Amino acid sequence: MTDVKTSPSRGNGSDLSLSEDLMTGAEAIAEFIFGDASDANRRRVYHASDKLGLPTFKLGGTICARRSTILAWIERQERVI
Structure with missing residues (x-):
């Protein structure tokens, strides 16, 4: 039997946990x-x-x-210009 990790990996390219990385609602996203x-x-x-x-x-x-995804998206937008 294999062990199953119960915590999400930090595969988001940052040192943030999922709960720290996730923004819920337009208010939180606008603030960020x-x-x-x-x-x-x-x-x-x-x-x-x-x-x-x-x-x-x-x-x-x-x-x-x-x-992390929004920051990466912004960086891609900067390279286009």
Whole structure:
């Protein structure tokens, strides 16, 4: 019988655990990206997710994202310009 790890691996390319890496809700994502979770910035999160390819996903209908994935996405956007 093999041992099964019960904690998620940190395969996200960072030293963050999954719970530290995961952001739940447009408010948390807006705060991370824009430094402010105003109504306008929460709408910007939904717009960027829908139209600009911001890497998000839904858990139970709630928009979520990983800090490490968003940082990597931003770095890729910087290289395009």
